[in-house]
Amino acid sequence: MLEWRRRREPSAVMLWLSPLIAVALTMLIGMIVFTAMGYDGFHAVRDIFLTPFLEPQRWPDLGVKAAPLVMIALGLAIGFRANVWNIGAEGQYIMGAIAGTGVALATHDMTGWWILPAMALAGVLGGMAWAAVPAFLRVRLQVSEILTSLMLTYVAVQALYYLVRGPWKDPDGFNFPQTRMFGADQTLPAMMEGSLVHLGIPVALLIAVVAWLLMEKTTAGYAVKVVGLAPAAARHGGFSADRVTWATLLASGGLAGLAGLFEAAGPFGQLTPQFPTGYGFTAIIVAFLGRLNPLGIVFGGVVLAATYVGGEIAQTTVRLPQAATGMFQALLLFVLLATDVLVKYRIGWKSRVAP
Amino acid sequence: MTSAILVSIFMTLVAASTPILLAALGELVTEKAGVLNLGVEGMMLCGAVAGFAVAFSTGSTTLGLVAAVVAGIATAMVFAVLTLSLTANQVATGLALTIFGIGASSLIGAGFVGRTITRLGPVFPAALSDHPLLRAVFGHDIVVYLSLALVLGVSLFLRKTRPGLILRAVGEHDASAHAIGYPVIAIRYAAIGFGGALAGLGGAYFSLALTPMWADRLTAGRGWIALALVVFAAWRPGRLLLGAYLFGAVMTLELQAKAAGVTWLAPELLAMAPYLATVAVLTMMSLGRRTGRLDAPACLGKPFSAS
Numbered sequence: 001m002l003e004w005r006r007r008r009e010p011s012a013v014m015l016w017l018s019p020l021i022a023v024a025l026t027m028l029i030g031m032i033v034f035t036a037m038g039y040d041g042f043h044a045v046r047d048i049f050l051t052p053f054l055e056p057q058r059w060p061d062l063g064v065k066a067a068p069l070v071m072i073a074l075g076l077a078i079g080f081r082a083n084v085w086n087i088g089a090e091g092q093y094i095m096g097a098i099a100g101t102g103v104a105l106a107t108h109d110m111t112g113w114w115i116l117p118a119m120a121l122a123g124v125l126g127g128m129a130w131a132a133v134p135a136f137l138r139v140r141l142q143v144s145e146i147l148t149s150l151m152l153t154y155v156a157v158q159a160l161y162y163l164v165r166g167p168w169k170d171p172d173g174f175n176f177p178q179t180r181m182f183g184a185d186q187t188l189p190a191m192m193e194g195s196l197v198h199l200g201i202p203v204a205l206l207i208a209v210v211a212w213l214l215m216e217k218t219t220a221g222y223a224v225k226v227v228g229l230a231p232a233a234a235r236h237g238g239f240s241a242d243r244v245t246w247a248t249l250l251a252s253g254g255l256a257g258l259a260g261l262f263e264a265a266g267p268f269g270q271l272t273p274q275f276p277t278g279y280g281f282t283a284i285i286v287a288f289l290g291r292l293n294p295l296g297i298v299f300g301g302v303v304l305a306a307t308y309v310g311g312e313i314a315q316t317t318v319r320l321p322q323a324a325t326g327m328f329q330a331l332l333l334f335v336l337l338a339t340d341v342l343v344k345y346r347i348g349w350k351s352r353v354a355p
Numbered sequence: 356m357t358s359a360i361l362v363s364i365f366m367t368l369v370a371a372s373t374p375i376l377l378a379a380l381g382e383l384v385t386e387k388a389g390v391l392n393l394g395v396e397g398m399m400l401c402g403a404v405a406g407f408a409v410a411f412s413t414g415s416t417t418l419g420l421v422a423a424v425v426a427g428i429a430t431a432m433v434f435a436v437l438t439l440s441l442t443a444n445q446v447a448t449g450l451a452l453t454i455f456g457i458g459a460s461s462l463i464g465a466g467f468v469g470r471t472i473t474r475l476g477p478v479f480p481a482a483l484s485d486h487p488l489l490r491a492v493f494g495h496d497i498v499v500y501l502s503l504a505l506v507l508g509v510s511l512f513l514r515k516t517r518p519g520l521i522l523r524a525v526g527e528h529d530a531s532a533h534a535i536g537y538p539v540i541a542i543r544y545a546a547i548g549f550g551g552a553l554a555g556l557g558g559a560y561f562s563l564a565l566t567p568m569w570a571d572r573l574t575a576g577r578g579w580i581a582l583a584l585v586v587f588a589a590w591r592p593g594r595l596l597l598g599a600y601l602f603g604a605v606m607t608l609e610l611q612a613k614a615a616g617v618t619w620l621a622p623e624l625l626a627m628a629p630y631l632a633t634v635a636v637l638t639m640m641s642l643g644r645r646t647g648r649l650d651a652p653a654c655l656g657k658p659f660s661a662s
Binding site: 006080085087133137141142143144146147148150151152154155158159161162165166281284285288321322323324325326327328329330331333334337338340341344 | 393433441442443444446447448450451454455456457458459462464465575579580582583586621623624626627630631633634637638640642660
């Protein structure tokens, strides 16, 4: 008989191997499920997980999709480490875009190098402001940040709809619910001629490295980990859980807001009702796939970016519905949590000898 | 005439409240057993799409409701296996369940977008259910009466029965319950399954009764509001009923304002109301309590292993 045996210590090897096992298992399960549903499961899985990597012309697209995911997930992961569950990143992302767009619309007939930095600052502050509400309520009144941050996401979506249909509607836009297009000084400069590759990609990588240094090499990072793992010990050691809650929520809100601004000033170039992209939720999967480790998150971001890019490929090649992308992403998170058992347990043969 | 309008508003209120009440009641039992399942929204969506798919294919809303309950239980069991048997983090797994429910319902529902079915009808004969005033009592569908019966049943079960006491003991002190010899894990499996069944049923109420038409993300965050309601109700079924109907009133107000052509307030701002109301209610709950904690079950969200 096979049996699970609890390991004395979590397995370091499995900690890093299990995400890879999870990706492989997701591909296998996906193949079976989509074949059972009447699609060409083998080709669907190949197109979603492998084709984006095998065709160099898709790489820029991978970067464009991965950048916001990595940026948002970095902030979330630091919070998750401290048991601060900000799951309203989507709302902070939208608010960041709204705040940055406010600057863009106010400066639409101006030029200057300072406009883009001002938009970015507004984006960060917009995201932070939206995260400050759950932070305040959690620290002062012990209201669950899970529920409040999520409720505020629905509010942010409605605020966006209100603005693009009402006060911010493009006066020359034939009544379409969208803002005017941003000007040259309000859009991120393309880093490669004729592609959507923008400044957000190197910025996301830079933030990942900074976050890694912060978490691994500084007292602040240590405080975050201790508060998450052993709140009592943290209190004893003089680390303030409240301060960690504030810091992690503001940091993740600010990063989500910056990601939102980069999307608005990059691929979108304006605000439209299609702006809520769901990156804020997908970033949760990225954070877990990356083991809440900043460098792992870069890997996680690229894998999830591939499911978006590959999902589009599979739509044309095997006529897989767009919704299949979401299904694959969710499946990945489930399988990942299941394979986590390998970190805590080992499989062994049950001994037949009576104790 | 005016009373007929009031009855009509009341009917809308009851219908809007019922799915939240069901999902919240299921979550209440789950949490009483010490398990925090954040996957309510996901289970509701799976129930909604399963109910619609079966009702559309068979032409029977009853079979649709059964399918929704089965789908709710099935998804809840995935959560149960991960958190109870594999001791995965409950918050992360609940989030996974919701993300999964959104993805799965969107994929399965893709073929049903825009299709319509016959709406779940009233239980009582037309003479009673169509009467302008008697409608208020006799005009509802089977799920509404079922939800009220379930509130009463759960309340009695938790307060008056021995199994109810054991379930609460498991949620308040799992180690002691285990030491006395109660099967903590098995009881939690059952509680999670019950939560899934009611979430699935609540989800199906959207697709079979409220809007007899499939649309992506039909539940629009109501599962999360159900989670907030459990906190508002301080884990008491009676207060849950009150909370769900209060909440239904907020949503009905939104609909009425739209129907009445209120122009000074943008429809988007009205649509924010339920979510802002939830944050406000959670905040007021916290202001009202003297100690730092609510009456949450002591073991809520904590993993348990017998060894």
